[in-house]
Amino acid sequence: MSVRVVARVRPLWKSERELDVIVRPGNVATDALKVKDSQSGKVPVKERDTLIRIPNPKNEGEQYTFQFNAVYGGETTQQELFEAEVAPTVKHLFNGFDVTIFAYGVTGTGKTHTMRGGKSLQDRGVIPRLLSAIYRRSRKTEKDSEGTSKVEVLMSYYEIYNDKVYDLFEPPEKRTLAGLPLRDNHGKTVVVGLTERPCPSLKDFESLYDQANTNRSTSATKLNAHSSRSHAILCVKLVITNGEKTRVSIASAIDLAGSEDNRRTENGKERMVESASINKSLFVLAQCVEAISKKQSRIPYRESKMTRILSLGQNNGLTLMILNLAPIRSYHLDTISSLNFANRTKKIEVREVENEPMFKGPPRSARLASTASRQPLRPLTASINVNIPVNDDKKADEKKPTKAFYVYSDKQPVKPHRTSLRRSSPLKQNSPNFKRQSYSKPAKEVDKLSATSLKGVSADKIEEMVEKKVEQLLAARALDDSNQHQAQLEQMNEQMQRRLEVLERRIEGTEDARAEGLSYLLMAKQHHGRKEFSSALRMYKLALPFFPRNQKLAVKIANLEEKLNSKPKSQPEPTVTLPGRGSMLSISRPAKMVKTNSSRDTSDDEYQESDHDFADEEDHYTNSYTGLKRKRAILETATNSSMFDNSLRGNVDDELLIQSPRTAHLLSIINSRDVGQIKLLKGVGAKKAEAIVNCLCEMDMVNESTAEQAQVRSLAELGKLKGVGLKTVQNMRSGVLG
Numbered sequence: 001m002s003v004r005v006v007a008r009v010r011p012l013w014k015s016e017r018e019l020d021v022i023v024r025p026g027n028v029a030t031d032a033l034k035v036k037d038s039q040s041g042k043v044p045v046k047e048r049d050t051l052i053r054i055p056n057p058k059n060e061g062e063q064y065t066f067q068f069n070a071v072y073g074g075e076t077t078q079q080e081l082f083e084a085e086v087a088p089t090v091k092h093l094f095n096g097f098d099v100t101i102f103a104y105g106v107t108g109t110g111k112t113h114t115m116r117g118g119k120s121l122q123d124r125g126v127i128p129r130l131l132s133a134i135y136r137r138s139r140k141t142e143k144d145s146e147g148t149s150k151v152e153v154l155m156s157y158y159e160i161y162n163d164k165v166y167d168l169f170e171p172p173e174k175r176t177l178a179g180l181p182l183r184d185n186h187g188k189t190v191v192v193g194l195t196e197r198p199c200p201s202l203k204d205f206e207s208l209y210d211q212a213n214t215n216r217s218t219s220a221t222k223l224n225a226h227s228s229r230s231h232a233i234l235c236v237k238l239v240i241t242n243g244e245k246t247r248v249s250i251a252s253a254i255d256l257a258g259s260e261d262n263r264r265t266e267n268g269k270e271r272m273v274e275s276a277s278i279n280k281s282l283f284v285l286a287q288c289v290e291a292i293s294k295k296q297s298r299i300p301y302r303e304s305k306m307t308r309i310l311s312l313g314q315n316n317g318l319t320l321m322i323l324n325l326a327p328i329r330s331y332h333l334d335t336i337s338s339l340n341f342a343n344r345t346k347k348i349e350v351r352e353v354e355n356e357p358m359f360k361g362p363p364r365s366a367r368l369a370s371t372a373s374r375q376p377l378r379p380l381t382a383s384i385n386v387n388i389p390v391n392d393d394k395k396a397d398e399k400k401p402t403k404a405f406y407v408y409s410d411k412q413p414v415k416p417h418r419t420s421l422r423r424s425s426p427l428k429q430n431s432p433n434f435k436r437q438s439y440s441k442p443a444k445e446v447d448k449l450s451a452t453s454l455k456g457v458s459a460d461k462i463e464e465m466v467e468k469k470v471e472q473l474l475a476a477r478a479l480d481d482s483n484q485h486q487a488q489l490e491q492m493n494e495q496m497q498r499r500l501e502v503l504e505r506r507i508e509g510t511e512d513a514r515a516e517g518l519s520y521l522l523m524a525k526q527h528h529g530r531k532e533f534s535s536a537l538r539m540y541k542l543a544l545p546f547f548p549r550n551q552k553l554a555v556k557i558a559n560l561e562e563k564l565n566s567k568p569k570s571q572p573e574p575t576v577t578l579p580g581r582g583s584m585l586s587i588s589r590p591a592k593m594v595k596t597n598s599s600r601d602t603s604d605d606e607y608q609e610s611d612h613d614f615a616d617e618e619d620h621y622t623n624s625y626t627g628l629k630r631k632r633a634i635l636e637t638a639t640n641s642s643m644f645d646n647s648l649r650g651n652v653d654d655e656l657l658i659q660s661p662r663t664a665h666l667l668s669i670i671n672s673r674d675v676g677q678i679k680l681l682k683g684v685g686a687k688k689a690e691a692i693v694n695c696l697c698e699m700d701m702v703n704e705s706t707a708e709q710a711q712v713r714s715l716a717e718l719g720k721l722k723g724v725g726l727k728t729v730q731n732m733r734s735g736v737l738g
């Protein structure tokens with residue numbers, strides 16, 4: 001099914017002026033207000049707006065008009081929007097369809113207001129209203145069935161913050177560095193390890209939802225006092241049991257973070273990092289939508305977690321996009337870009353509708369079919385829509401020259417593409433049957449000609465006619481050969497494409513599984529470091545199925561079990577409660593420090609040494625900051641140690657601090673954290689510059705307790721930053737004027 005796109009223009013804020021309004025809802029009909037029906041005496045009804053009008057930023061006299069399924073102006077209440085757009089989806093949810101509703105728009109345009117809304121009854125947004133409609137209908141369903149049907153509501157809620165997935169039922173200080181892993185499960189992306197809470201009543205839902213929202217990452221920015229710094233995804237699972245039959249459907253409500261123009265936000269470094277991540281994921285989303293609308297074979301949905309979840313998400317039938325817009329001039333360019341995005345999304349809808357009949361083709365595996373129909377944003381390469389026979393037939397017909405039909409007019413009707421592909425097999429071309437078929441017909445035709453219509457024609461004329469006919473036949477054959485060659489190529493392409501898909505899926509599967517296993521290990525280690533042994537044990541156990549033959553892992557689990565069994569039950573595990581988001585990074589520090597002390601957990605080291613694969617890949621996860629962290633940790637441990645020799649300290653400091661002017665200049669650029677400046681360094685693009693700044697900010701989080709900004713103090717340290725490397729350092733340095 002298709003994406004419904006509706007726009008909602010928020011009202012003016014007190015600080016905004018009517019004079020600056022440039023976005024105006026409109027109607028296709030010129031007489032927006034219907035003339036009062038004098039006979040029936042009905043109140044005039046305003047036709048539903050479907051247009052957004054906005055001036056061309058380069059020429060104010062010119063108006064751009066965008067059309068959507070519906071447009072709601074600033075006067076639209078939460079109730080009106082819900083009743084018109086969301087309430088009708090509830091019955092589909094109860095009929096087994098998934099429903100996805102997402103709000104898209106620039107920061108400060110009202111996405112959170114639309115989805116969550118305010119506390120008062122009339123301010124409640126789409127989500128609480130949806131839930132209350134669900135509970136109402138659940139009670140009705142149960143009542144109407146006289147107790148034979150039972151409806152269960154379960155809820156999970158997570159956010160994607162800086163491209164990492166966090167369970168919103170977990171407080172920030174309990175989060176792990178890597179976040180929760182994603183896994184493909186029969187074409188759907190699922191978040192592994194997500195908590196799912198039963199919500200028997202609206203009250204239960206409300207308290208869970210409110211509690212979880214306090215864990216969501218929001219901050220004040222110049223453009224919004226409560227700006228969402230993450231994409232929040234609420235999944236409400238509806239399980240309807242009727243006797244032996246159980247039907248599950250999911251309503252997903254997604255409040256996307258808003259794109260930001262950082263020239264206007266005046267964001268500080270932490271907000272900048274978040275902003276870069278938000279903008280990147282929205283950029284990837286736009287690219288996905290563009291790629292789909294341009295029918296490109298590669299849709300980059302894997303390039304961000306948000307697009308991965310959205311594209312393979314829970315939209316089994318109905319998808320509603322609410323485009324939030326600000327009415328005023330200061331958002332002009334952002335509004336145009338949002339409108340363009342929504343316009344493209346709307347086009348996907350059209351294409352999807354057109355593609356629907358294609359599913360009537362030969363039966364395919366139920367799994368694939370269901371996946372394809374669920375995924376408006378699914379890439380074509382992995383979709384059932386690729387190589388659909390109905391299409392292929394058309395294509396083959398289009399490509400076949402008319403002459404070929406003329407020459408072989410007594411041939412059997414053209415068979416479906418698959419048949420013609422089989423006929424074009426190279427083996428068959430070389431077979432005697434193939435040749436006989438090609439030549440026998442022309443020979444017959446010549447016989448027929450000579451027997452009937454050639455009486456009284458001169459021998460020269462006959463020869464000329466025969467020559468002409470032979471030429472025609474040869475030309476036709478050449479054409480037929482090229483058709484067969486083309487068909488052969490297409491068949492090879494199709495086969496290759498399928499094999500690639502299989503390989504892709506296999507690789508993704510293994511990588512996903514390995515990444516998942518490794519993230520469990522990482523979480524286990526972090527818990528271990530915090531001496532949360534039972535959580536560590538649980539994580540090690542979760543990792544075990546991914547590395548079943550790893551002896552050290554088994555030993556570690558056994559040791560922990562023994563440790564926990566011998567521990568007196570009354571003693572609670574120490575937990576590290578650190579303020580703010582950075583705490584999840586800080587927590588790994590004590591673990592590393594422990595290793596440098598004599599009291600370290602030797603089994604951990606054994607495990608690392610004996611399993612290089614793990615060690616390498618864990619490095620991959622932590623590389624972004626461990627290089628510096630390790631050096632600092634050594635330095636700090638040494639500084640704290642009474643055995644530390646002052647002269648040695650001097651050497652380390654010298655190594656870190658003595659720099660040539662060129663190096664000092666380079667490091668000052670890096671430490672400025674100005675993406676604009678860093679990206680101008682030789683060999684560094686915008687992406688790498690962003691990664692460097694990200695990395696520095698992550699290091700800040702590691703150092704949060706000292707409130708000191710992390711600095712890169714040598715070229716060696718610079719080379720250890722994620723994605724930099726010595727070659728890049730050399731490049732950067734050679735491009736800097738000393």
Ligand SMILES: Nc1ncnc2c1ncn2[C@@H]1O[C@H](COP(=O)(O)OP(=O)(O)OP(=O)(O)O)[C@@H](O)[C@H]1O
Binds near residue numbers: 109113259324
């Ligand atoms: N339709 C509306 N009616 C009344 N107030 C609104 C409406 N839309 C938005 N607002 C107000 O505008 C402000 C910003 O809205 P909101 O926080 O929902 O924006 P947002 O798009 O979610 O921003 P961000 O992406 O930064 O999180 C809030 O104070 C909100 O109450």
